[in-house]
Amino acid sequence: MKENLTNIIDEIIKGMLKDAGVNEEVTFSLVIPEKEEHGDFACNAAMQLVKHLKKNPKIIAEDIINKLNEKLKLDCTIAGPGFINIKIDVSWYAETVMNIINNEKYFHNNIGGGKKAMVEFVSANPTGPLHIGHGRGAAYGDSVARLLEMSGYDVLREYYVNDAGNQMNNLALSVYARAAEILGKGSEVPFPEAGYHGDYIIDIAKELLTTHANILEIDRKEALEICLGKAVQTIQADIDNDLKEFRVTFHNYFSEKSLYKNKLVESTLKELEKSGKVFEQDGALWLKTTDMGDDKDRVLRKSTGEYTYFTPDIAYHQNKYDRGFEYLIDILGADHHGYIKRMQCALECLNHKTESFKATLIQMVNLIQNGEKISMSTRSGEFIPLSWLINEVGVDAARFFYNMRSHDAQFDFDIDLAKSKSNDNPVYYIQYAHARVNSLIENANEKGIDYKQGQGLEKAIGSEEIKLIKNMVKLKYVIELSAQYLEPHKVSYHLQELAASFHSYYYNNKILNNEDVDTTCGRLTICEAVAVTIKQGLDILGVSAPKRM
């Protein structure tokens, strides 16, 4: 319906511009207004035309309405500075309700047009368990992927495993040193300065000693290799476990090592050189990113001959393009801030369109308990693990809370609120609305009401029902916007609104009524549509929709 109207108005406008001899594109919006008295749809086209037609917007609006009425019988009024408010017939609402229930893809859209998109997220180094910062990235990334899937993108979720480089040496050394400590020879093997201090390293060392008690006696290089293997295997398994519990899945894990194995770093470097932006200075190899707006040039290969982390990362992104992806999304921690610009520069050098690469920064998470911040720091080993949070508040609350706020704002996660099983907690508020519908239907059966879906629907639709249905329809557009701007928190906000209007409707209207089966069926059908809508929305957020609470 909205698409239909948009197209028709678009044609009318084009005609008007043509008549006036103006050769320009004019965009306008057609929205479902917040306020009931503003009609079912509102259009700002008249105001957009003011500049080009040089007429009073109200006169233009009248003109548009006349032309609109030639094609469709609609109830249009002019309001405010020149808005056109349009009222729709009840039958459209009835159709919509049935559509929501029966058409699984009602809330889908096709802004992706089948494009191959990759969402790369979490990508935590296998040097320690996931912490609450990763949790936010995981919840966000997973929901973004789901949004894109609903929006006609062909989505692949990928986890980039940094299993090469210096941090791996540190990890191996950390385990080695802890093993030595356990064996009482800690003084012979000092703990590395940049080592990992968390207790999990000690656990890994203990576990290692059960199979390799002689670790200190074998060749050091070989021993470190064993330590590393054990550590990565254990930690990655832990990470996978946490993610699984958090309902986050990946299609692919991409190993940094494989880049070297397949000589992708070298070949990418060669490609980069073709751009003419690569130069040598002080024995190191640089990329002239300042030519493209970066504030300093970046090193590709250190004077020691080693690559910086930057170069394999470029190769990795090149590889994404090579695999046929047309839309790359990186979800990164806020500390990667400087990284985005230089990656954009590098990809520009490789002749990729800037709009094909989007990097989103996830801002920090503070945990609040008893009104106070719990601090976290990876370096000191005092981070708060994601698994702890999940245990504490549950997956539903954790995932919902993470996506309750915009990703680019720092977020205070109130543990007490997330845990509370009360009306303060927005997760339960929404889930409760879903459960209520289910109990209504069960009660109808018990009361012996012969519920036929769709029966009496038009009869049941009054102004309160219309408000509810509008809120359902709106989710479709919220999803489209959320996908476009990668902002799943819009969905969580809208679900709260929808739940609120349902609770209010429920309280103010007796839905089950043996005396009037028609209206009862109609209302139940609408309620069912509400449940479907809420479930679709919760799915995006990775939150369950219980039938009973």
Next chain:
RNA sequence: GCCUCUGUAGCUCAGUUGGAUAGAGCGACGGAUUCCUAAUCCGCAGGUCACAGGUUCAAUUCCUGUCAGGGGCACCA
């Protein structure tokens, strides 16, 4: 110093990417349960949209500057 995010009700935050009288939750205050789940609902109070300019039919939204807070800055990853 440079980059970046943020500044909206007492608190935590939305605000459909420039639209109509700026919204919600919590908190405060006052109400609703012989009736489908009170994990609910209804009412009321609460605002210089940090500040100053600019762009235009229209600015909380875009631009410039100022102030305040968070995060970042490497031949680290």
